[in-house]
Amino acid sequence: MGSRSGSVRRLRRALGVLLLGCGLGLAGCATDPGAGQGVDPQAATLGLTAAPAGLDLTTTGGAAIVQALLGNVYQGLVGLDETGAIQPLLATDWQISPDGLRYTFTLREGVTFHDGTPLTAEAVAASIEHIPSWSANSPSQLAAIDHVEIDSPHQVTLILADPDFDVLYRLAGPLGIILSPAALADPSALTSTAIGTGPFLLESYQVGTRLVLARNPDYWGTPAASPQVVLRYFADPSAAVNAIRTGGVDALYGAEAYDLLVSLAERDDLAIATGATQGVVVVTMNTTRDDGDTPLADPLVRWALTRAVDKKAVVEVATAGLGTVLPSPALPGDPYGLDPDAPDLPDLSYNPDAARALLAQAGVRDLDLTFTVPNRPYAQAVAQVLQAQFAEVGVRVRLVTQEFPAVWVQQTMGNRSFDLTVVNHVETRSLWGYADPGYYWSYDSAAARGLFDRARAATDQAGYAAAVSDAVALIVADAPGIWLYSPPNVVVTRPGVSGVPLDDLGVGIDLSRLRVA
């Protein structure tokens, strides 16, 4: 008996050690940083895909952080309405001088930052003059701004070194946010706080998981409809779909599991709607390989490849038919676009026979191309469809998968040792990349650059749009890429949820009207 109770005692000790381990686990869980308040019962929860890498817009690129903070926490002098038109925000109105070099803004009165400091002309000037020290969100897009003059406590004038009509549009984007004097005094604070003038205060961000916004009680405009908005991030699209089916989120924005969504559509208590995005899925044909000549330098070959592609079939496979087929690098919502009657526009419609004829005309046989493909589901789907379509016209394509963005950016974009690649460019007005011969799109056209310069020098929307439209026609005729489609912005809402914007304009998601009944 004695030995038995001894062994039991020792077993108990062994179990004690195991339980100690469990206890340590629990203790670890309790050390959660940034413990905030709980979730407001009236909070609205929105499910999103990609999570922001960080909170600091001046050093963090990518759409996720802009979607969360722009317009909701931070605001600019101007903003975009739901149609994409530029509207007054922190400025009540503005004038552009006839030479396009002076932009005068009248500031809204009675606006305060979330920390209580008032919005003044000094604060606006300091914030805009700080833009050149940003590294993310392409500060060069506002490089035309030379300095800011303070005309009065409520009026500032932006002085441009060269005319650039895009300045107004860029001021409505992330670069245009007015940072608080406190943030400018200590930019490192931007990594953990966000002091803006918008309808929401940033309450907390658990990296990669959830970002919580609380209604700003002292907002200058219409207060936010919900006292609290929780943004939850789902790396896995099917986990996002499960969350909305079980009420874990009230709405999904930019849902990506298209095939699952089709099954969701059969459940009548969930509403599914499709809006537009700023995304342009483009196959780039590299004309300037670093390691030698390429048949893609011949426009006939590029036309042939373009005519080999059935864009409708691509959209069907990659987006379950929900995307919008694109004839050019311009989006349907842009102020410019492709004029189908533009002179010298070749017929580039889908026609495999014509593609084969063009290849014969170019004298190209047994074309063998390398296609670097980002490891994203859309890119993999697109590449496989294109591989089959190119095979139809006798072009062999070897697919090489690369991790996106890290490896792809270095090896495809950086080294230029690819023939074909495909990327969904989500940057707003991405077609301006065709004005830069150094970009990986390798498009070098003096005529197109001249048109882009003319657009910059415009002082009104009509002159700007006309010049860019002409450039678009030139680019399409030169065919440096095959513009496939713009992905859909799929919005799924549970019953009683309203105010989720449908179109993704490449700026913030306007959460101020989001509410759960």
Next chain:
Amino acid sequence: MVQAVARRLGVFLLTALVASVVVFLLLSVLPGDPARVQLGLEASAADVARLRAELGLDRPLPVRYLTWVTGLLQGDLGISLATRTPVAPQVMAALGVSLLLVTTAMVIAVVLALPIGVVTAQRRHRLDGIVLAGVTQLGVAVPNFLLGLLLVALFAVRLGWFPAGGWPAAGSGPGAVVPYLVLPALALGLVRAAILARYTRAAVIDVEREPFLRTARAGGLTATQALWRHGVRHALVPVVTVTGVEFSALIIGAVVIENVFVLPGMGSLLLRSVANRDLIAVQAVVMVIVLLVLVVNLLVDVVHTLIDPRLRGTS
């Protein structure tokens, strides 16, 4: 005794040091520039170069390594390249989630596996034992993410008993975690239970052939009494080893389950940090795991000596 402790401590430090060098070197050859990844496709070369300098990525490798290691020795895990905030709170929060998930799963696994393993070993020539062993064999073959998806489909989507995923907001109180923990811990634990039950069964069968059990039976115990009184404890030695190894492996290996259930654990943190090329965060995660594995191994050794008196003489 002092010598043994000193030797163990020496091995511990050496392993940590080697791990730090290996991790650092591996990450330095990983293609992809953190600054470029952070700034996106349209960033100009000048902007990328400026951010590289700001992040200190333009300094020579040995300098970066020394900065990191000296910080580590002072308990400073560094500043994340992506969020620009200290890495330590992120890692600790993720570690808390992972430890809780894995511990719960392992408790489920052990509680189920030990009796099932012993019973299937004892009754391996009878129908019920064979059927039960077949079930564990089947369990080994089921990937845990599949089990996770099935659990979600049934208990979250169909029945609505538990949330489909997620983790309560910080500061919601310890009780709030329970509903979020049940399904992922089951998905992980049930599959582990099946694996562990197979190990236990094999260990018990081995033990049954030992002469000391024959002696115990000769002394008047029935086969079952002999097994429970003398055999199971002996069989526990390999089972504890496997449990320890599985525990360490699961801290990051649970990443698929973390993905299915949207849990902010170590696996998700590592995946995200690698995708963002947040080298500082990756280094921190890996070093914490290395330390954890070393500690778990130490605990396994301690438990061994508690179970098996023969091991005590060696130290």
